[in-house]
Amino acid sequence: xxxxxxxxxxxxxxxxxxxxxxxxxxxxxxxxxxxxxxxxxxxxxxxxxxxxxxxxxxxxxxxxxxxxxxxxxxxxxxxxxxxxxxxxxxxxxxxxxxxxxxxxxxxxxxxxxxxxxxxxxxxxxxxxxxxxxxxxxxxxx
Numbered sequence: 001x002x003x004x005x006x007x008x009x010x011x012x013x014x015x016x017x018x019x020x021x022x023x024x025x026x027x028x029x030x031x032x033x034x035x036x037x038x039x040x041x042x043x044x045x046x047x048x049x050x051x052x053x054x055x056x057x058x059x060x061x062x063x064x065x066x067x068x069x070x071x072x073x074x075x076x077x078x079x080x081x082x083x084x085x086x087x088x089x090x091x092x093x094x095x096x097x098x099x100x101x102x103x104x105x106x107x108x109x110x111x112x113x114x115x116x117x118x119x120x121x122x123x124x125x126x127x128x129x130x131x132x133x134x135x136x137x138x139x140x141x
Contacts, residue, residue, distance in 0.1 A: 004039050008032055023106065030105035038098045038119050042066070044126035045094075051133035069095040094122045 012032055015021040023031070046062060053061050070076055072086065073095025079087045090096045097115040104112035 001036070001039070001043065004043075005036060008036055027105050030111070031102055034105065034111075034116075035098070035102040038094075038101045038115075041094045041119055041122040041126055042098070044123065044130050047130045048126060048133060051130065051137055069093050073099065075099055094119060097122075 009032070012028065016023075016028075045065065049062050049065060050058055072089055073093035074082070074090045075095055075098075079090045079096065082090065097118045100112050101115040101119065104110070104115065
């Protein structure tokens with residue numbers, strides 16, 4: 001979580017300084033904090049990949065997993081232009097909800113609490129799987 005904070009702050013600073021993004025202080029704060037907290041399931045996915053793969057293949061699996069989630073989760077391509085099947089698939093992925101949560105303070109629709117619940121469900125499910133993998137790995141040692 002601490003490793004991600006500087007990257008998030010850098011992106012927000014670039015948006016404010018280079019792209020002249022004009023937001024209120026509460027919008028900047030809400031978007032930054034919600035984005036920062038929404039990365040927890042992604043950190044757990046990284047841990048799971050680390051537990052489930054060899055040191056030689058972990059980087060490749062990590063890159064492929066996150067690239068695929070970004071592509072199909074609406075980060076690179078807006079969900080509105082995706083075919084219906086892909087748009088439905090996007091709503092299952094945590095990357096979709098990360099994008100929704102990060103953008104929700106910026107619009108007029110208000111904060112997206114459903115995104116929080118979906119990401120929380122992902123976090124709990126992944127935490128259980130990672131905890132299980134941890135117990136299996138430590139039992140072998």
